[in-house]
Amino acid sequence: MLRRPKILAALAVVALPISVIGVSSGGPPAAAASPGPSTQAAASAFQAASQKYGVPESVLLAVSYAETRWDDHAGKPSTSGGYGLMHLTSVDPGEFEERSGGAELAKADSLRTLDKASTLTGLDPVALRNDPAANIAGGAALLADYQRSLKLPVGADTSAADWYGAVGSYSGASDQAGASAFADDVYAILARGAARTTNTGQQIVMPAVKVTPAKSQLARTGLRAATTATGATECPAQLDCESLPAPYSQYGPGAGDYGNHDLANRPKTGKIDYIVIHDTEGGWQGTLNLIQDPTYVSWHYTMRSSDGHIWQHVDTKNVAWHAGNWYVNMHSIGIEHEGFAAQGATWYTEALYRNSARLVRYLAQKNNIPLDRAHIIGHDQVSGTLPSTVAGMHWDPGPYWDWEHYFDLLGAPIYGHNIFPVRVGSIVTVKPGFSDNVQVVTACNTDGTCPPQGTNFVYLRQAPDDAAPLVKDLGNRPNGADSTTQVSDIGARAAAGSKYVVAERSGDWVAVWYLGAKGWFKNPASAPDAFAKPGLVVKPKAGKASVPVYGRAYPEQAAYPAGIPYQTVTPLQYTIGAGQAYPVGDANIETDYYRAVTFAGEPPTDHVQVLGKDRYYQIWFGHRMVYVRAADVDLKPAF
Known part of the structure; x- marks a missing residue:
């Protein structure tokens, strides 16, 4: 039986002065360990992207966790064409329509956020796919761009509560229900914190941040309201x-x-x-x-x-x-x-x-x-x-x-x-x-x-x-x-x-x-x-x-x-x-x-x-x- 050595799911904080908080709301507290070089690199990448593009580090970490749980899949795309920790997408719209059975799209560029991130950062698309630090920077640039499009303030020191609309936009959803569901996930992660050793051995810890998000921002996105008739399906x-x-x-x-x-x-x-x-x-x-x-x-x-x-x-x-x-x-x-x-x-x-x-x-x-x-x-x-x-x-x-x-x-x-x-x-x-x-x-x-x-x-x-x-x-x-x-x-x-x-x-x-x-x-x-x-x-x-x-x-x-x-x-x-x-x-x-x-x-x-x-x-x-x-x-x- 081939087993990797057991790795505790949550380790010591790096570049964030916090106590460790586990992902599972009902789980035991995580054990601490000394950070290694990979931990320093991961923490530094999120911190640097936060400062450069004016996105609160907690928001950047929570969005990445909601998208990929901080896994990068070694430069390979997900089934929806997303790359890296920030799930930057690079999909041909026609191909997606065929695969998804004619699903309505929010807009074509929601499928090609990697290209948009390349334009915003000046980074090569190959680097955005394969280099974790570049990928994190691309995700931060996108969040900042969405925030500006909603005419909301940008800055690493802005309140995480004021990024709800931008986070919803990041989802690529075609309607407010989908965008809200993703944003609610992100803010739930923020509220409880997260800690995990990723598929590449990166040890990442995010502190709990209790905020009341400004959900009214979602109306600024221009996404359509939900159209499913009440009672037509049995779903939340x-x-x-x-x-x-x-x-x-x-x-x-x-x-x-x-x-x-x-x-x-x-x-x-x-x-x-x-x-x-x-x-x-x-x-x-x-x-x-x-x-x-x-x-x-x-x-x-x-x-x-x-x-x-x-x-x-x-x-x-x-x-x-x-x-x-x-x-x-x-x-x-x-x-x-x-x-x-x-x-x-x-x-x-x-x-x-x-x-x-x-x-x-x-x-x-x-x-x-x-x-x-x-x-x-x-x-x-x-x-x-x-x-x-x-x-x-x-x-x-x-x-x-x-x-x-x-x-x-x-x-x-x-x-x-x-x-x-x-x-x-x-x-x-x-x-x-x-x-x-x-x-x-x-x-x-x-x-x-x-x-x-x-x-x-x-x-x-x-x-x-x-x-x-x-x-x-x-x-x-x-x-x-x-x-x-x-x-x-x-x-x-x-x-x-x-x-x-x-x-x-x-x-x-x-x-x-x-x-x-x-x-x-x-x-x-x-x-x-x-x-x-x-x-x-x-x-x-x-x-x-x-x-x-x-x-x-x-x-x-x-x-x-x-x-x-x-x-x-x-x-x-x-x-x-x-x-x-x-x-x-x-x-x-x-x-x-x-x-x-x-x-x-x-x-x-x-x-x-x-x-x-x-x-x-x-x-x-x-x-x-x-x-x-x-x-x-x-x-x-x-x-």
């Missing part, structure tokens, strides 16, 4: 979502020849417990074409990579066909994010993360969904429903989706405190970091390689040894072969936010119960990848050698009324052995089946929710979530 107002309805229509002579979702009346016909994070594995326009095909599947929302713009396709009260598991479909909302799981950060932009988090927060609050990794889940956590379907389940959004950053943005940071001892019987939450957690991953490209980059997981091995084979997953590899490092193979991965019960310890190594066996990962006290926290676990009832696990929580046979066939609840190929324990994700799920197999008018008259009395618990089990019958296990606290 600042996102200005658009509606592109998925077709509910018949396409053949049979009653079952219809698509591409089912009408319902959730939560009355089944409560909404999960929000499923997908990636599209395709571009924006192709994805929009698919959602309009009644013979294809459906999902509730699609998000564009370049700017986080959102379309809603299915009302959340209705059941979309997105998860590959009907029970999960019945109880979830599906959100597709433009991108490719094997390409990771190239597609998962900061704008995408931030707007997705806004949408998920809104939907979670509306539907009383807990903001945790048992309920805000990846498609890769959805189990197959039968032993034969496990291997074919999806693995998106993949190893390069930054769950820790995403939950910071949700305001529900993944737990990571060294308060409780990690001992046998403890529940541990995996939190390996991201940018400095570079695991070996293969088969992204045709030559079998994957570019080294941050990952969201740790590998589990069959013994406490770096050379030991990865754990087995009989669902993915029924022949009993070991799991692999292939990008699509989730069989031996413990992802950020997932929970396990400690089975054994050996030096720096910890074994957890995983798919019915022990899986080992290194967890030294000096750089831990997992932290203990109390919670509930399930254990097989006394006298049971093993208990089955299930991919769905359907009712018992007696619950089905006449005319609705019994849906067999078939155990998966895994079992929980005596003496093993697994954390509970949710102890209060519905045991039900929503019968919807024929085309129905509005409202549906032949769609029925069958409710059962047989109770199930949702548990963490391997990389995915599964269900166990309450009658088979004891529910116990773990510390």
Whole structure:
């Protein structure tokens, strides 16, 4: 296993006389370290650009963090054509129109800010792409130019509160809603401060600055007001979502020849417990074409990579066909994010993360969904429903989706405190970091390689040894072969936010119960990848050698009324052995089946929710979530 040395996410202040403040609002205070040469260079570049172009250093730092989290991607562009720490764009407008599906543009020069920065600074475009200091200078020059265009004062000593309009303009948004959303992000970052070691090892810390921004400045920008009709979409107002309805229509002579979702009346016909994070594995326009095909599947929302713009396709009260598991479909909302799981950060932009988090927060609050990794889940956590379907389940959004950053943005940071001892019987939450957690991953490209980059997981091995084979997953590899490092193979991965019960310890190594066996990962006290926290676990009832696990929580046979066939609840190929324990994700799920197999008018008259009395618990089990019958296990606290 190849790992970079652990790097603390926040280090000592350089050129800024402040205390360290972490990015996560609920996280522990950051540790301090002595600044190195790269830290001095980064701090100096922001300070110099601030003084030269008359932009408050705090505003410059916060804009850069909101755009790129201070990563420069080694001179390579983002999917929206942005370069460097300040995300200076260099995109042909026609190319962008084709890629974005005809999205309205604020103005052509919003796509070519790198060229404008070159004109303002006199710096060569190549330098602006590749040299961090030049890129920061270009971003500062743009901010100052936007400020002057609004006839507002420029100066490094001006109040950060007076730059709201310029910050909104910097977003390149086509409307006030988009500009306001970006500016609000920037000022939220200012309010809490930020500290991070970047992809190039730059150690940057920004202090908290509490200001009340002058939001009225946005009216001076000339951007159009939001036009989305109230109630047309289920989105927070600042996102200005658009509606592109998925077709509910018949396409053949049979009653079952219809698509591409089912009408319902959730939560009355089944409560909404999960929000499923997908990636599209395709571009924006192709994805929009698919959602309009009644013979294809459906999902509730699609998000564009370049700017986080959102379309809603299915009302959340209705059941979309997105998860590959009907029970999960019945109880979830599906959100597709433009991108490719094997390409990771190239597609998962900061704008995408931030707007997705806004949408998920809104939907979670509306539907009383807990903001945790048992309920805000990846498609890769959805189990197959039968032993034969496990291997074919999806693995998106993949190893390069930054769950820790995403939950910071949700305001529900993944737990990571060294308060409780990690001992046998403890529940541990995996939190390996991201940018400095570079695991070996293969088969992204045709030559079998994957570019080294941050990952969201740790590998589990069959013994406490770096050379030991990865754990087995009989669902993915029924022949009993070991799991692999292939990008699509989730069989031996413990992802950020997932929970396990400690089975054994050996030096720096910890074994957890995983798919019915022990899986080992290194967890030294000096750089831990997992932290203990109390919670509930399930254990097989006394006298049971093993208990089955299930991919769905359907009712018992007696619950089905006449005319609705019994849906067999078939155990998966895994079992929980005596003496093993697994954390509970949710102890209060519905045991039900929503019968919807024929085309129905509005409202549906032949769609029925069958409710059962047989109770199930949702548990963490391997990389995915599964269900166990309450009658088979004891529910116990773990510390």
